[in-house]
Amino acid sequence: MSGAGTPDFFYREAQRLGYVARSAFKLLQMQKQYTLISPGSTVLDLGCAPGAWLQVACQSLGPKNNGGAVVGIDIKKVKVPSMHCDARVQTVCADVMNIPKDQVRALSPKEKGFSVILSDMCPLVSGITTRDAALSAELGMRALDLAVGKAILSQSADCVKESAPSDDYNSSPGDNGILKPGGHLVIKLLESEDVKEISQICKPLFKKASWLRPKATRSCSREIYLICQGLR
Numbered sequence: 569m570s571g572a573g574t575p576d577f578f579y580r581e582a583q584r585l586g587y588v589a590r591s592a593f594k595l596l597q598m599q600k601q602y603t604l605i606s607p608g609s610t611v612l613d614l615g616c617a618p619g620a621w622l623q624v625a626c627q628s629l630g631p632k633n634n635g636g637a638v639v640g641i642d643i644k645k646v647k648v649p650s651m652h653c654d655a656r657v658q659t660v661c662a663d664v665m666n667i668p669k670d671q672v673r674a675l676s677p678k679e680k681g682f683s684v685i686l687s688d689m690c691p692l693v694s695g696i697t698t699r700d701a702a703l704s705a706e707l708g709m710r711a712l713d714l715a716v717g718k719a720i721l722s723q724s725a726d727c728v729k730e731s732a733p734s735d736d737y738n739s740s741p742g743d744n745g746i747l748k749p750g751g752h753l754v755i756k757l758l759e760s761e762d763v764k765e766i767s768q769i770c771k772p773l774f775k776k777a778s779w780l781r782p783k784a785t786r787s788c789s790r791e792i793y794l795i796c797q798g799l800r
């Protein structure tokens with residue numbers, strides 16, 4: 569709903585087209601601009617409730633005989649929407665900050681990892697701008713850690729900081745990510761100084777990293793998406 573209590577354009581469109589939330593239009597715009605999901609993609613959707621991105625991701629896989637899979641994780645229990653989703657979509661209720669990486673990998677087809685990782689996770693907004701941005705950056709860094717693994721992340725973070733390895737990214741050699749080479753990663757963040765640092769960490773890891781503020785973003789929101797394409 570819009571601020572005045574009247575449904576806005578994207579809310580009405582979501583209702584008309586059978587999407588469970590207006591956020592569907594954010595992923596639809598990303599698909600149109602970047603074609604992140606293709607027939608046969610294996611998609612991990614972090615923070616998937618209520619399920620609009622699950623719907624768009626499944627639609628983007630095309631007909632069932634193209635194969636592919638969509639796995640959603642949310643701290644809330646999510647029922648797979650009946651519209652626009654099929655048996656290729658499954659959801660798991662878990663805290664992404666705590667679930668072991670191997671457990672997430674085990675959810676991918678043949679445990680081979682994912683070709684697309686989407687994070688639309690956001691913290692419960694307190695209204696304290698710096699606190700909300702810091703929590704959002706933590707969720708974003710966790711998505712990046714799941715994607716590329718702490719080993720690679722610590723190297724890239726050290727290059728950015730030009731300092732000793734950060735304790736946050738201490739790694740073991742076997743700590744690999746679950747995003748396949750060539751894969752794509754989307755991270756939602758709330759604007760702050762931290763987001764610049766996250767994009768600096770991502771740039772050398774991917775062929776391309778760009779920012780997008782989708783048209784469906786509410787004007788009062790500070791959210792912005794980092795679109796990372798083609799894991800090296």
Ligand SMILES: C[S@@+](CC[C@H](N)C(=O)[O-])C[C@H]1O[C@@H](n2cnc3c(N)ncnc32)[C@H](O)[C@@H]1O
Pocket residue numbers: 589591592614615616617618619620621622641642643644662663664665688689690691707
């Ligand atoms: C903006 S909503 C996602 C909307 C979703 N992309 C859609 O289109 O339906 C953000 C979600 O992130 C989830 N979330 C926040 N922190 C999380 C965490 N640590 N683990 C799992 N989910 C989390 C919230 O429960 C919430 O459902």
